[in-house]
Amino acid sequence: MEQTTPIGRPLSAPLRKQLAALLDAGASNRAIARELGIDRNTAARYRTSLGVPVAPTPEPANRCTLTPAQKFAQFVRPLDGGHLEWTGRRTSSSGTPVLTINGRTVTARSTGYRIAHNDRAPKGYVTAECDYEGCVAPEHLQDEPGRTRLRAQLAALTGQESHLTECARGHAAAEHRRYGPDGFPYCGTCQNENKRAQRAAA
Ligand SMILES: [Zn+2]
Ligand SMILES: [Zn+2]
Numbered sequence: 234m235e236q237t238t239p240i241g242r243p244l245s246a247p248l249r250k251q252l253a254a255l256l257d258a259g260a261s262n263r264a265i266a267r268e269l270g271i272d273r274n275t276a277a278r279y280r281t282s283l284g285v286p287v288a289p290t291p292e293p294a295n296r297c298t299l300t301p302a303q304k305f306a307q308f309v310r311p312l313d314g315g316h317l318e319w320t321g322r323r324t325s326s327s328g329t330p331v332l333t334i335n336g337r338t339v340t341a342r343s344t345g346y347r348i349a350h351n352d353r354a355p356k357g358y359v360t361a362e363c364d365y366e367g368c369v370a371p372e373h374l375q376d377e378p379g380r381t382r383l384r385a386q387l388a389a390l391t392g393q394e395s396h397l398t399e400c401a402r403g404h405a406a407a408e409h410r411r412y413g414p415d416g417f418p419y420c421g422t423c424q425n426e427n428k429r430a431q432r433a434a435a
Pocket of ligand 2: 400402409420423
């Protein structure tokens with residue numbers, strides 16, 4: 234319980250001296266009030282009269298002060314070829330690498346993607362587009378548009394590109410075409426519809 238000093242009643246000279254010293258040391262009004270057994274408003278009033286700026290609010294002790302990149306770096310092991318292996322937590326159901334950032338569980342791959350892309354959120358799910366399965370190296374990760382762009386290049390390089398402008402069901406290739414990891418082109422929308430139909434039939 235904080236003691237209250239009646240408004241207007243001046244503090245004793247020794248108390249004023251201690252208060253000035255605490256203000257000087259950068260203590261907050263709350264800390265000063267606790268230390269000297271005075272009211273917080275009294276501390277604030279003396280602060281104003283002495284022209285000392287308000288003390289910055291300290292970070293709550295339980296808040297993570299590491300940046301997402303620093304946190305991410307704690308759970309990776311570098312491998313040859315610039316790949317990174319995840320040594321942190323995984324979901325029990327699918328084994329997806331995850332970590333906690335500001336109290337929220339996020340996937341290691343979406344975090345890695347943001348690290349490599351100036352904190353831009355990925356569109357769709359993120360995959361490692363290198364030859365090391367399970368890699369989480371930020372530079373090796375791609376979201377849906379990035380993956381499609383890269384794999385389209387691979388399709389062209391390997392002579393698998395398709396010149397059809399739409400699929401058999403009329404989905405425009407420019408918007409719906411996707412590629413397998415080896416560059417094989419297919420209609421992403423048809424594939425999703427087929428999967429849905431299979432699930433419904435199961
Ligand atoms: Zn990799
Ligand atoms: Zn289609």
